[in-house]
Amino acid sequence: MRMTRSAPTLNDVARIAGVSTATVSRCLNAPDRVFEDTRRRVMNAVETLGYTPNFAARVMAARRTFTIGAIIPTMENAIFARGLQAFQEELYSLGYTLLVSSSAYQPQIEEEQIRTLVARGADGLLLIGHDRDARIYDYLDRQKMPVVAAWSYLEDGRIPSIGFDNRHAMYSLADQVIRLGHDNIAMISGISEGNDRARLRIDGLKDALAAHGLSADCLTVVETPYEIDNGAVAMETLMARSPRPSVVLCGNDVLAVGALLKAQEMGLRVPQDVSITGFDQIELARITTPQLTTVHVPHRKMGRCAAQELVLMVTGQGPGKSVKLETHVVLRGSLAAPVIADARSPQADG
Amino acid sequence: MRMTRSAPTLNDVARIAGVSTATVSRCLNAPDRVFEDTRRRVMNAVETLGYTPNFAARVMAARRTFTIGAIIPTMENAIFARGLQAFQEELYSLGYTLLVSSSAYQPQIEEEQIRTLVARGADGLLLIGHDRDARIYDYLDRQKMPVVAAWSYLEDGRIPSIGFDNRHAMYSLADQVIRLGHDNIAMISGISEGNDRARLRIDGLKDALAAHGLSADCLTVVETPYEIDNGAVAMETLMARSPRPSVVLCGNDVLAVGALLKAQEMGLRVPQDVSITGFDQIELARITTPQLTTVHVPHRKMGRCAAQELVLMVTGQGPGKSVKLETHVVLRGSLAAPVIADARSPQADG
DNA sequence: TTGTAAGCGTTATCAG
C-alpha cells in the first residue's frame, strides 16, 4: 500500500535546479562531467528535497545492481557469522552491497531464495557447499549468474569453491585421535543429506579408521540437526551403548558443546571418561571447561577471498577459480588418550 | 558488466505462449482471472524458458516491494541472531522478504544502510534501539517510511518500540545482587555513546545503588565494545583495583563470558572470589562453568511481534504502537553472596 | 557541458 507517492524524483530535482534530468543523473554518477556551478545548484536541490534515487529504476536503466546475494543455512549459530561478516566487509570495500538470507537448511527454501535474489538482480551469489539439485545449477547457468560455493572445497564442483577440504580436515583430526589410542569411536554428525560438509566429515573419519586398519563396522554415527540440545540428546544415546565409546567426534562445535554439557551432566569426566571433539573453532569451543579440541577454519580469510573472487567473476575479469584454504587441528583439553579401563582394548600405536 | 542480456522477459514468454504480456502477467499475479487453458500454455512457456520476473521492473510498476529491511549493529555474535531469525520467519509467513545488513555499531554506516534500504524500496524498516541523529528520523519521516525500533522500549521515542525496558531490567538484576550483600560493585558495559541499551543498563544499575542508599561514587564502569576479549581485558583492570569488587555486572553475556574466563585464568574462583553476571541470556551464558546469571530477554517473541507490528504499519492498518515485553532475572552459578573476607563491609539486609 | 529522448521489464487501466 504505502509508497513513495510523495517521494521526490529526478524530475523534481531537475525542475528545482533548473536543469535536465540527465544533468542531475550525471551529478550523481559522474560529478566531474558537469560544471562545478551546475553541480552545486543540483546538489542543493537534492539536499532540500531529501532526494534519494530510486533503486529499482536505477537498476532497470543501468542493468546492474552492485549487489551480491548470500544464502546461508542458518543465522542462529555462529558457524557462518564470522566468515559472512568478512565477506560483507570485503564486498563493501569493493563497492558492493550484500544481501543475506537464510534457508534454515531446507533445500526448497534455498531454491526459492536463489530465485528471489536472481529476480532482485543480484550481480552474483554466494552459496554454502555444493550439494543441491542439478536443476538449480542449470537455472543459474541459464541466468549466467556468477556463483561461488564457500565452506567446502571440491575439485570438480559445478561452481568454483572458496573453501577447505572437509574430508581431509576431519581425517587429520581423526588420525590424531586414533594415534592417541582410541579405537572405540563414535560420531555425532549434522544431517548429511544435502550437506556435503557433513557428509565429507563423516567420510574423513572413515578414511582415518581405514588407514589405521580399524573397521568402520564398529563406528556409530548419529545424525542430528546442528543444535546444542541435539548434541546433548545424541550424546546420551551414545553413552548408553556398551562398550561405551572412549571418544565422540562431533560434526561441529555446536554439537560438541551439547555433547560436553550432557557428559558432564551425566557425571562423566571429560576427557578422562570420554573425549569429545568439535569442528569449526567458533567461540563456543573455547569457553567451555575443558575447552574443545576442534578444527580451525579460516573463516575471515574465506569470506574475504570469496568476495574478491566473486567480484572478479561479476566484472567479467575471470572465469572463477577455486581456492583451497588450509585448516588445522586445534588440540585442547577435551581430548586425551583413553584410560585403559577394563583392559579390553589393545593399545594402538603411537 | 554482466547482466541478464539473455534472461527471458515477459515478452519472450508472451511470444512463445502466443498471448500478450498482460496475460502472462495475470497468469503470474492473478491466475484465476485467466482461462485454465491459456494459463497452462503460459506456464509451460515460463517453465521452458526458466523465466523469473524481473524484480526491479515489478517494483517500478507495482510500486511496492513486499520487502522489509533490518539494520543490526552486528552479526558476529548471537545477540541479535535469534530475534532476527524469528523476525524473518514471521515476515515470511506474512508474505514479506527480509533484507539484513549490519552497521558494525557505526552510526554513519547505519545511516548509509538506511538510505540504501529506502532507495531499494523497502516497505518498512527495523532498527535497533533509539539513539541516532535526529536528521535520520527527519529523513525517514519525509520518506513516510514505516519504522520500528527493537531491543529497547521507550515511552516517548520518535518511532514505536518493540522491546523491553533495559533500565528496569538491569535495575532488577542489580537489586538482587545488592540484596545478596554485595556493596563493592563494578560494571563492564558496552560503549554507551549512541547505544541506548548500554546507556540504560548503566542507569539501571545506578538506580539500584541509589535505591539501596549506596553511593554511585564507588561504582566503576568500564566501557568497551561487545567482544569476549574486551570483557577479559576489562576484567583484568577491575580485578587489579583495591579493594577488589566482589561482583562485576556486565552489559551483556559476551562481555560476561570474557570476564569469567579471565577471572578463572587469574586463578579467581567464581563465584566464591568474585561474582559475575551477564545480560541477554544467549546460549554462551549457559555453557560456561559456572553458568552465568543473566537477564532473560524474549528474543523470539520480540522478533515476531516486531514483524507483525511493522506489517500493520506498512499496510496502513495502524499508526504503529509500541509493545513492552517483560524480562526476568535468571539466577545461575556465577552469582553468589560475597564472602566476608576482611570483615570490612557491613552486611546488607535480606 | 548540457539537453533530448529512447529504452529497461512490469503492472494496470481501459477497451474489446
Add this chain to the structure above:
DNA sequence: CTGATAACGCTTACAA
C-alpha cells in the same frame, strides 16, 4: 477473458 498502451524513475547514447 484478453490485448493495447501508458506509466514507473532512471541511465545513456546521441545531438546540440
